[in-house]
């Protein structure tokens with residue numbers, strides 16, 4: 317039977333941090349250049365929706381999908397592109413939007429992959445980063461929260477596809493579900 321996840325970051329805390337990040341991004345990109353926000357499926361959908369709606373600068377939305385091999389075991393760090401952006405991002409300012417950075421392999425791969433499209437710039441936003449799990453060095457320019465080594469769900473994050481649509485970030489034990 318499903319147990320209700322324990323609240324780690326409340327809906328209110330998320331919304332107020334998302335607003336702060338949106339204000340920072342709106343200030344940083346206030347150059348008249350369109351910003352292309354690239355959401356990484358599936359987990360980023362909620363953060364992308366809230367963050368994009370709170371910006372005060374012109375922006376467009378793209379999605380990208382990847383799959384990673386060897387996750388949760390001895391990670392090879394191999395990431396495979398499943399779906400590329402649809403629009404032309406050459407010469408545009410790109411902001412990759414992630415729900416979580418864990419080992420960092422996915423974000424590192426995406427930065428390199430998107431740079432091959434010759435954008436004007438590539439920056440990164442993630443709602444959550446697992447501070448102690450990094451296996452590669454990767455910059456998160458706009459970070460919501462650092463957390464410990466916990467299994468988190470909600471606000472886009474799932475465990476076996478469950479709990480993605482919770483409005484808060486909760487902690488589960490994988491044996492709960």
Ligand code: PRP
Pocket residue numbers: 356357358359360384414415416417418419420421422423473474
């Ligand atoms: C999660 C998250 C990142 C990646 C981060 O996606 O959305 O894309 O893992 O992990 P890393 O830093 O160790 O590379 P996941 O594979 O769970 O897919 P999903 O978003 O479709 O749930």
